Amino acid sequence: xxxxxxxxxxxxxxxxxxxxxxxxxxxxxxxxxxxxxxxxxxxxxxxxxxxxxxxxxxxxxxxxxxxxxxxxxxxxxxxxxxxxxxxxxxxxxxxxxxxxxxxxxxxxxxxxxxxxxxxxxxxxxxxxxxxxxxxxxxxxxxxxxxxxxxxxxxxxxxxxxxxxxxxxxxxxxxxxxxxxxxxxxxxxxxxxxxxxxxxxxxxxxxxxxxxxxxxxxxxxxxxxxxxxxxxxxxxxxxxxxxxxxxxxxxxxxxxxxxxxxxxxxxxxxxxxxxxxxxxxxxxxxxxxxxxxxxxxxxxxxxxxxxxxxxxxxxxxxxxxxxxxxxxxxxxxxxxxxxxxxxxxxxxxxxxxxxxxxxxxxxxxxxxxxxxxxxxxxxxxxxxxxxxxxxxxxxxxxxxxxxxxxxxxxxxxxxxxxxxxxxxxxxxxxxxxxxxxxxxxxxxxxxxxxxxxxxxxxxxxxxxxxxxxxxxxxxxxxxxxxxxxxxxxxxxxxxxxxxxxxxxxxxxxxxxxxxxxxxxxxxxxxxxxxxxxxxxxxxxxxxxxxxxxxxxxxxxxxxxxxxxxxxxxxxxxxxxxxxxxxxxxxxxxxxxxxxxxxxxxxxxxxxxxxx
Amino acid sequence: xxxxxxxxxxxxxxxxxxxxxxxxxxxxxxxxxxxxxxxxxxxxxxxxxxxxxxxxxxxxxxxxxxxxxxxxxxxxxxxxxxxxxxxxxxxxxxxxxxxxxxxxxxxxxxxxxxxxxxxxxxxxxxxxxxxxxxxxxxxxxxxxxxxxxxxxxxxxxxxxxxxxxxxxxxxxxxxxxxxxxxxxxxxxxxxxxxxxxxxxxxxxxxxxxxxxxxxxxxxxxxxxxxxxxxxxxxxxxxxxxxxxxxxxxxxxxxxxxxxxxxxxxxxxxxxxxxxxxxxxxxxxxxx
Numbered sequence: 001x002x003x004x005x006x007x008x009x010x011x012x013x014x015x016x017x018x019x020x021x022x023x024x025x026x027x028x029x030x031x032x033x034x035x036x037x038x039x040x041x042x043x044x045x046x047x048x049x050x051x052x053x054x055x056x057x058x059x060x061x062x063x064x065x066x067x068x069x070x071x072x073x074x075x076x077x078x079x080x081x082x083x084x085x086x087x088x089x090x091x092x093x094x095x096x097x098x099x100x101x102x103x104x105x106x107x108x109x110x111x112x113x114x115x116x117x118x119x120x121x122x123x124x125x126x127x128x129x130x131x132x133x134x135x136x137x138x139x140x141x142x143x144x145x146x147x148x149x150x151x152x153x154x155x156x157x158x159x160x161x162x163x164x165x166x167x168x169x170x171x172x173x174x175x176x177x178x179x180x181x182x183x184x185x186x187x188x189x190x191x192x193x194x195x196x197x198x199x200x201x202x203x204x205x206x207x208x209x210x211x212x213x214x215x216x217x218x219x220x221x222x223x224x225x226x227x228x229x230x231x232x233x234x235x236x237x238x239x240x241x242x243x244x245x246x247x248x249x250x251x252x253x254x255x256x257x258x259x260x261x262x263x264x265x266x267x268x269x270x271x272x273x274x275x276x277x278x279x280x281x282x283x284x285x286x287x288x289x290x291x292x293x294x295x296x297x298x299x300x301x302x303x304x305x306x307x308x309x310x311x312x313x314x315x316x317x318x319x320x321x322x323x324x325x326x327x328x329x330x331x332x333x334x335x336x337x338x339x340x341x342x343x344x345x346x347x348x349x350x351x352x353x354x355x356x357x358x359x360x361x362x363x364x365x366x367x368x369x370x371x372x373x374x375x376x377x378x379x380x381x382x383x384x385x386x387x388x389x390x391x392x393x394x395x396x397x398x399x400x401x402x403x404x405x406x407x408x409x410x411x412x413x414x415x416x417x418x419x420x421x422x423x424x425x426x427x428x429x430x431x432x433x434x435x436x437x438x439x440x441x442x443x444x445x446x447x448x449x450x451x452x453x454x455x456x457x458x459x460x461x462x463x464x465x466x467x468x469x470x471x472x473x474x475x476x477x478x479x480x481x482x483x484x485x486x487x488x489x490x491x492x493x494x495x496x497x498x499x500x501x502x503x504x505x506x507x508x509x510x511x512x513x514x515x516x517x518x519x520x521x522x523x524x525x526x527x528x529x530x531x532x533x534x535x536x537x538x539x540x541x542x543x544x545x546x547x548x549x550x551x552x553x554x555x556x557x558x559x560x561x562x563x564x565x566x567x568x569x570x571x572x573x574x575x576x577x578x579x580x581x582x583x584x585x586x587x588x589x590x591x592x593x594x595x596x597x598x599x600x601x602x603x604x605x606x607x608x609x610x
Numbered sequence: 611x612x613x614x615x616x617x618x619x620x621x622x623x624x625x626x627x628x629x630x631x632x633x634x635x636x637x638x639x640x641x642x643x644x645x646x647x648x649x650x651x652x653x654x655x656x657x658x659x660x661x662x663x664x665x666x667x668x669x670x671x672x673x674x675x676x677x678x679x680x681x682x683x684x685x686x687x688x689x690x691x692x693x694x695x696x697x698x699x700x701x702x703x704x705x706x707x708x709x710x711x712x713x714x715x716x717x718x719x720x721x722x723x724x725x726x727x728x729x730x731x732x733x734x735x736x737x738x739x740x741x742x743x744x745x746x747x748x749x750x751x752x753x754x755x756x757x758x759x760x761x762x763x764x765x766x767x768x769x770x771x772x773x774x775x776x777x778x779x780x781x782x783x784x785x786x787x788x789x790x791x792x793x794x795x796x797x798x799x800x801x802x803x804x805x806x807x808x809x810x811x812x813x814x815x816x817x818x819x820x821x822x823x824x825x826x827x828x829x830x831x832x833x834x835x836x837x838x839x840x841x842x843x844x845x846x847x848x849x850x851x852x853x854x855x856x857x858x859x860x861x862x863x864x865x866x867x868x869x870x871x872x873x874x875x876x877x878x879x880x881x882x883x884x885x886x887x888x889x890x891x892x893x894x895x896x897x
Contacts, residue, residue, distance in 0.1 A: 073777055074778065127861065129813065132816055185667070185893075
């Protein structure tokens with residue numbers, strides 16, 4: 001077998017010197033000693049280091065002689081099998097022996113010296129992931145700096161340098177503070193949704209919690225539940241834990257437990273304001289009289305179990321200046337100054353019913369709504385503007401109007417002027433006097449020009465009796481204001497300064513002033529008028545036909561009552577609002593984006609969340 | 611104490627045996643128990659303490675959890691400082707590491723309860739998410755440290771990293787010689803293959819082990835193994851090179867899987883500390 005040994009050296013100038021020699025042997029040795037077939041003058045190489053030999057099938061074997069390994073294809077081995085047609089590289093010291101064979105040619109061993117690779121250790125760095133990624137420190141500082149600048153410094157700086165405005169419900173200055181929406185812990189309630197990008201409208205001063213004063217810049221019209229020291233005195237003492245909490249909170253500048261935000265917490269999502277539960281009211285009201293001894297109303301904790309008897313407000317004496325509040329327990333008697341038996345008017349078999357049937361205006365027996373109609377919006381607005389007060393002061397029903405509701409039967413016609421009838425003016429005794437004074441005092445005109453009594457024979461043979469009212473006698477000035485006169489039908493005669501007069505009618509617009517009642521919620525599906533107002537058994541106007549506590553409890557029990565077809569669990573908020581104790585808690589009075597339909601995404605979400 | 615030989619022996623013995631206990635099992639899982647109890651107490655408190663109007667970070671319980679969480683995060687992140695200071699005695703690094711792992715896990719519970727499950731696009735949730743990223747990357751780190759080193763050594767097949775590179779260099783020299791008879795087009799393929807950096811490919815290539823732009827593979831595909839003798843030889847050498855590259859790349863992949871968590875854990879920790887600062891300041895700034 002032949003080996004072609006090719007040695008490649010370089011001159012100092014870099015020129016390549018190639019020397020070839022052929023060895024005809026079946027094996028050869030490589031080492032530092034001169035007797036080796038391939039002599040490598042390198043201290044790193046053994047005297048006799050490797051033996052190359054024929055291993056059959058054209059393969060070569062390589063074997064360490066001294067027991068020290070040699071490099072082959074980058075690995076250190078003590079023996080190896082080499083296919084010269086594929087090739088291999090032996091490494092001995094700084095020499096690299098490339099073994100190869102062309103077809104039909106002898107095995108060629110090319111010897112080259114390699115420079116010691118100074119960069120090898122550096123190359124190992126490439127194995128580390130760090131060589132393929134930005135450094136941890138760079139990333140860390142970059143992220144931290146981004147956060148501290150964008151999410152902390154920018155909002156603070158823009159907040160400190162903004163132009164503060166006292167009150168900005170119109171959102172005119174929204175967005176003065178940049179990027180502070182990233183500080184929001186959650187969406188605002190629907191009522192405050194407009195302020196979403198206007199954090200500084202509420203968060204006015206750095207590190208100072210939202211102050212009541214700020215809330216009141218917009219909500220100035222809001223009713224106080226009670227005056228401030230009284231409100232605090234009415235509260236039950238805080239538990240030790242709560243007291244500690246509030247102490248800490250107040251030391252840090254929070255408003256106390258009676259501050260706006262202690263109940264109205266924000267950033268809880270786009271929800272509607274919800275009514276407080278019964279316990280919220282009961283916390284104070286269950287034993288309020290123990291702390292506020294001068295309180296004028298009873299304790300309350302649960303409408304079914306613990307609620308004071310109603311005290312409707314009405315006129316308790318004729319001609320009284322002001323109405324009074326009297327509890328139903330004291331058998332109240334109303335002195336409205338009116339004579340009116342409800343029973344006769346609502347009885348379907350009475351003469352009143354017959355009369356009503358005979359009149360086109362009614363056509364059937366009287367119903368409550370024939371006299372009691374709900375306010376028309378215009379009428380209510382007029383009333384509210386005339387008398388001041390709020391719409392809720394005027395109850396659900398407009399006052400009964402004599403001309404519209406009574407006069408169809410209780411006629412005030414007193415005279416005839418040509419084809420027209422003259423009516424007495426209603427409402428003022430002086431007007432009445434004046435009208436009567438102008439009355440035609442002539443003899444009664446016969447109704448027809450026929451004979452007026454039997455015996456007077458007439459050609460037509462027809463008789464007629466004048467059954468017309470004895471007008472002049474009946475409504476004479478003296479008689480009209482008497483008990484049996486035309487006014488006395490409904491009014492109580494009296495004498496004022498020696499002159500005949502009538503007791504003025506004093507009917508309040510609303511009876512239950514301290515709680516709300518909604519007639520619309522109790523319409524025909526729920527109850528008939530007479531179920532609550534005992535008109536069918538009342539024969540005197542002095543009967544107070546307002547339902548008492550027990551009537552309401554037929555259906556309404558406390559919050560924890562079990563709901564059935566009859567029973568409606570009722571919390572305090574159904575009739576009393578915290579800020580409006582005489583009106584119910586009614587957020588629909590507010591013009592809120594969320595109080596329209598219930599089909600907005602936000603509303604659905606908030607209901608789901610609840 | 612050191613003067614009493616018996617004690618000294620017992621002490622040394624204790625230390626020796628302690629040296630071989632994993633930080634996870636340190637002191638019979640002491641910090642695992644601490645973490646479990648802490649988590650359990652937080653959950654029980656969350657369930658039974660009535661928070662008005664609803665649980666969130668702003669209730670007294672929320673502030674309490676938040677304070678505990680903040681202190682834990684700051685303390686646990688100080689492991690990076692602690693491990694650079696060689697000390698003896700009570701504050702053993704193993705105890706720190708053990709506490710770091712288990713109390714870090716407890717932070718999932720404490721942090722989540724602190725949020726009151728109110729999540730949004732804000733700096734507060736950013737801090738929470740960063741905390742979760744830190745913890746999850748940490749869990750991954752512990753897992754890889756327990757499982758991957760064995761596959762790393764089995765892949766090496768007793769070669770050092772230097773030898774792997776050397777083997778590649780040896781193959782490259784042979785390729786250089788063997789490719790001499792090839793024509794221009796094929797020579798270019800070999801030049802491209804040899805010219806490509808061993809560590810070519812970014813972090814993603816390392817993590818997935820996918821190197822779609824590998825020039826050696828391309829050359830392998832285009833040089834006909836049944837062509838001329840030179841082509842066949844070059845092809846054989848290229849497939850050897852490809853095998854060697856594969857070993858190196860497996861090594862890179864395992865290394866990358868082993869190291870990548872720190873590239874998330876550490877920057878996310880620092881970002882978390884920044885986000886925490888922003889979170890706390892912003893909450894009280896807009897109180």
